[in-house]
Amino acid sequence: MIELDRAGRSFKVKRSLKLEGNLVHAVRDLSFTVAPGEFVGYLGPNGAGKSTTIKMLCGILTPTSGRVRVAGLDPSRKRTTLARRIGVVFGQRTTLWWDLPLRDSFELIRHLYKVDRNVFKTRLDELTETLDLGGFIRTPVRQLSLGQRMRGDLAAALLHAPDVLVLDEPTIGLDVVSKSSIRAFLRRLNTEQGTTVLLTTHDLGDIERLCRRVMLIDHGRLAFDGTLDELMATAPEQSTIEDVVTRLYTGSR
Amino acid sequence: MCHAGARFIALRITDRKADNSRLPSADPRAGPGTAGHRAITLRRCKTIPLYALLVRYGFRKHATYVWATVAGAFTNSVFGILRAYILIALWQARPGLAGYDVTQAVTFCFITQACIGPMQLFGTGLTIPERIRSGDIALDLVRPASLQLWSLAEDLGRAAYLFFARGIPPMLLGAALFGIAHPAEPGQWLAFLAGFLAGVIVSFAWRYLVALSVCWLIDDRGVGAFSLVLTTLFSGMLLPLSLFPGILGDLARALPWAAMVQAPTDLYLGKAPVLETLAFQGCWAAVLLAAGALGTRAIRHKVVIQGG
Structure with a gap:
């Protein structure tokens, strides 16, 4: 690969x-x-x-x-x-739109990678569940905590279902709970989806x-x-x- | 959109290759019976919604900061009033200067004030220099989209918002306090709006070049200050360009900055031939955007991306 x-x-x-x-x-x-x-x-x-x-x-x-x-x-x-x-996440940077709700950044990514609307919806639902984004997906990114933003960035990097x-x-700057939830997610991604x-x-x-x-x-x-x-x-x-x-x-x- | 055009050609070539080498059904993304050509047209159309969405996001992003906009509109209006009094004094002493009467001079003043926000006459309005310095530009370069078109779309959204929020208020205030001239017919309004849009595009193309210079100069403050002087002087922001004497005047009217403020204002006042003026702006937009495209290619290949 x-x-x-x-x-x-x-x-x-x-x-x-x-x-x-x-x-x-x-x-x-x-x-x-x-x-x-x-x-x-x-x-x-x-x-x-x-x-x-x-x-x-x-x-x-x-x-x-x-x-x-x-x-x-x-x-x-x-x-x-x-x-x-390929999906890329730089922990110290963000691809998300600072002033707009998290959901809007995802919508832009759908257009950027030309993901089919239905495929996108299924994928986003999956990611929303596994990364637990439900509570803040309509919140402007600037109001998110670092842990929430990081999960948002991970979702953004995976919406187009990359192989790598x-x-x-x-996990830079994250507390133990956020770290462990991100680790659990990455392990699942690797074992279940083969990424x-x-x-x-x-x-x-x-x-x-x-x-x-x-x-x-x-x-x-x-x-x-x-x-x-x-x-x-x-x-x-x-x-x-x-x-x-x-x-x-x-x-x- | 030249980028979409280029992609169209590129796709056409690759799809033809694909047709020769394998059955269309072997491609997981191609639907049953999808002809290569139809797939191309569909994909080509899908690029436009991305940039349309970016325009919308640019608009919404700036609409978030209401009080900053109110302060901006207030400042633009107050300075408009100050400048109007200065111009009135000047035109009373020298009537018919630059071919304008007093009302036209006051109108000129408020139209130029309306250009400040949308055309970002005093600053870059682009986040690129900051992103190059912090290294965030890496993320922009990873995206499968043109950095220049991406920034242009976002900037058009920003300009559209500022046109309403910081362009219209000074004009209305000027009309209420001094009485400004307005285009007599719809065609002239249309010409003004087209010229204004072209002005925004030229201003973007110029600011984009200034922003990219950070890649080579590490700091954009020097270039920024230089650009500020050139823009205020040669765009017509300070004084109408027809006031500049002789060769300096000819030169000023031929430079790209004249396409920003002077050209749309003349279209508004009906002082310039419409098609010629729009063509002049179009030429500068094309030249500067092309230079920006070359610059973008250069930073992709050469420049050290800092940080991280």
Whole structure:
């Protein structure tokens, strides 16, 4: 479903008035494959290249080297076609219309992805039930709590029934109850509907409770790729996932 | 809508390919017996409701802030009155200046005041610079829709709301206090409204370019201030452009800003040939929108999207 082959993305960072800038590699030689139906956690310290990877997956950044494929498509060339098959949630941002009721943002998405009216209705009813949106679907987004808004954003990303869902810190800033309801929803989505999920997070609870497979990126390269148990086995002397990951983050520096 | 046209062609090509490679029924989205061509026309039509909905949402989004609008309408009206007195004094000293009589000069003043809100003469009115700075633009770029058309549709909704909320009040107040001229026949009203719409589109196209410059300059305040000076001076907002002497006047009347305030006002006053004026505005709209489309393509490919 997702395929990266030695993908790299570098940025020119200009220093003062000098014409030639320094080349910064946000991601370099990154290769991994995610099979359909997988639930993969994507970890890495701040600045490791996680968001750059995600932007390459949705086609808003073109890789400067290597190859990226999502659902068999080259994201940067087939962005529009791909958009209909991928759902993206950025936890710190929102696609919803701030001043309008939540329902109106969904209506716009129906037109944007050209979802058939009846299919849309069924899908929205389902999402309203599973994400418990009923109580605030007619409330303007600016009046929603963060947890409610996040559930709204998740629904917005799933209304067109994408095959792949890419999540960038979907539980950031949420309380334990909101977190657990979002986790439960994601687990159901993955097991019942078979949606492939790539989850980026700093909340290791998300990883422990949801991901069968974990990938860890540092300095733009893949530092670990394996199951959760294999991740824990990298540092047998550590007992918690926090300690294991801390060791990996600091050890690879 | 050139974008819809482009999509139409693209779809036509892909659908033809699909026809050659597989049976139509193999496509899960095609209904039984759906000819490729009919499917295209249907999909093409479905793009229009999206942008129509965006116009409506743009209108509603701005209609949320009633008191901000009331304050805006009040300010536009009060400054209209101040400017009217200045112009009256000027036209009493120099009657027939710029080919206007006193009533026409006062009318000019209130029409230009009505343009401020819908055409956002003093500011960008677009959220793009802020979204580029915060990185939210990433979300806009993920959407399977043109960023430029999306923003245009939303901006037209905003302009429509502000036309009623901040355009009509100063004109009514001007009419009540000073007595302003009004078009004699429906055709002239129509020409004015068409020119006003064209003015809004040109203003959008210009502001969109200014907004995109943030991608390269990181900060839009410098360009914004520059744009403010150019717009107030060359749109006719400050003084009618026919007052500008010689080459400066010719230049001012040929620049895109003249398509914003001066052109619709002249259409209202019946001072300009209708078709020629609309064509002038149409040309600038096309040129600036095309530049915006190129700019959008450039940011898609080149620019670092910040944050996140």
